[in-house]
Amino acid sequence: MKAVVQEGYGPPEVLRLAEVPRPVAGKGEVLIRVAAAGVDRGTWHLMAGQPYVVRLVLGLRRPRNPRVGQDVAGTVAALGPGVTGFAVGDEVYGVAQGSFAEYAVARADRIVHKPARLGFEEAGVVAVSGLTALQGLRDTGRVRPGQHVLVLGASGGVGTFAVQVAKALGAEVTGVCSTAKTELVRSAGADHVIDYTRTDFAAGGRRYDVILDIGGSSTLSRLRRALAPRGTLVIAGGEDAGVWIGLGRQFRAVVLSPFVRQRLTMFVAKTRRADLEALNELVASGRLTPVVGASYALADAPEAVRRLAAGQARGKTAITVRPAGPERP
Template sequence: MTRFRPGDEVYGDVCDMDGAFAEYVCVPDRQMEHKPTNLTFEQAAAVPMAGCTALLGLREVGRVTAGQQVLINGASGGVGTFAVQIAKAFGAKVTAVCSTRNIELVRSLGADRVLDYTREDFARDGQRYDMVFDLVANRSLADLRRALTPSGVVVLSGGGVSRNGRPHVTGPMGLTIKAQVASRFVRHRLVTLSGMSPTAELLADLRELIESGQVLPAIDRTFPLAQVPEAIRYLEVEHARAKVVITV
C-alpha cells in the first residue's frame, strides 16, 4: 500500500465484504479514499454508497450539464439527498419529489422545485425533463418517459415501494426488465444502475464536492453499534429519510 500512511483518516465502502457493523475491518485500498476534512467520521460513513450512486447516475449515466432540467423521484432518501445537491453543483435545475413531511428537508438541500407526490403528479403536470432519476420504482415506465424531453434519459436505481407505501409487486426488477426491453424500440435512453461499487476515483470526486461545501450528507438518526437491530428496524418500519448511521 502506497496511498495511505498509519493515522490517515479514510472513508470508503465494504458492501461486498459483509458490511462494517464492527469496531475494526480490513479493506482493500482501492475501495478507500482520504476522508473529507470537513466531515466527522459519522458524517463520512453516510457518504460512500449513496453518494457514489448519485454521482454515477447524474454524471456518467445522465450526463447532466448546467441548465438542464433534472427530476429526482425519491429525493428525501439516502441517494436522493445526495442527488439533489450534486445536480445543483453541476448547475442543473432540480425538481425533487418527496412526501409531505420531507418537503422542508429537500428544499433545504437546494432543490429549485419540490413536488409532494401525495398531491402532485410529475408525469402529468406538463413539465419535461432532460433526466428523470427514479430512486423509488413506484411509477410505470410510461409515466417516467412521459416526463422526458424528446432526447431525455431515465436512470433507474433502487426502490420497490408503491405510491401508497406498500411493497411494489414487481418492484425495481420488473421496471428494470421493462426498461431493458423498451430501450431497443424508443428514442429515450433508459438505463438501470445495478451492482455498482464505490471506487477510489468516485470517492475522491465526492470529497472535492464535499470540501467545497457544495454537498453534505443528510443524516436522519444515529445509533450506537449495540443497537444495530433497532437501527435496521427503524429503516424498515419508520420510513427513515436521508441516512441512518451506526456509531462506534
C-alpha cells in the same frame, strides 16, 4: 471485538450484536478501526435476502459472511502487504466488509482519506449513496448544465446526495418526496419540491431532461410521461419487481429503449477510488454535505434498519461505533 451479525435471512430481528474475532488485513487491504457506519437500502436487501436472486451469491439458506454493513469511516489500524498511500492513524472512509463492527477490513482501492470538513458520522454515510448519485447522474444520466432534472425519492440517502450532485453539475433540480420531508429536500438544495401525496409529477405539463428514479414505485409509462421527448430515464434500485429478481422495470426499460426516442437506462453503482475522490472535491468545495437524519449505537443497528425499511429515515442513518481518537489499550 463486537460486531452486528446475521445468521439467516429475514426481518431486522435476524441481526444481533456478537463477539467475533478481529479481522486481519490481507494483501491490498486495510484494517479500519470503525468510528461510524452508514445504513443503506443495500444493507436491508442483504439482510432480507431479497430479491431472492441475491442468495445465489450470498448463500442459499444463510449468508456465508454473517457480518453486516458497507459504508464505513474510521482510522487506519493496520496495513496489509502491498498497501501504499495510507498510514496507521489516517482518517479514512469508503466501503468495507462488515462495517457494523468495531473493526472492519476494506480494500485499499475502496477507501480515501476523510476530508477535514466532515466528522466521522457524516463521512460514514457517504460512499454507497454518494457513489450511486454521482454515477447515476454524471455517467448514466449524462447531466449537463442547464438541464432540468427530476429526482424521485429525493428525501432518502441516495436522494439527498442526488439533489446536491445534480446542482453541482449545473442542473435545475426538482425533488419528489412526502409532505413531512419537503423542507428537508428544499434544504438540500432542490429548486422545486413536489409533494407526491398532493401532486402527480407526471400529470402536469413539465417535462424533464433527466429523471433519476430511486423510489421504485412508478410505472415505466408514468415515468415516460414526465420525460422530455429525448430525455434520459435512469432507474436505480429494484424495489418494485417482487422478491425474486427485483429488476422488472429495468429490463423492460432496456428492451424498450431502442424503439423510442427517449433513452431508458438502468445501472449498478461501482466503488471506484476516483469517484470517491470526486465526492471529496465536492465536499471540500461546499457543494456536497451529507444529510444525517439520525444516529444509532451499534447495539441498536436492528432498529436503524427497521426504520429505513419502513420509510421513516430522513437522509442517511448513521451507526456510531465508537468516538474518534487514538485507540486505548
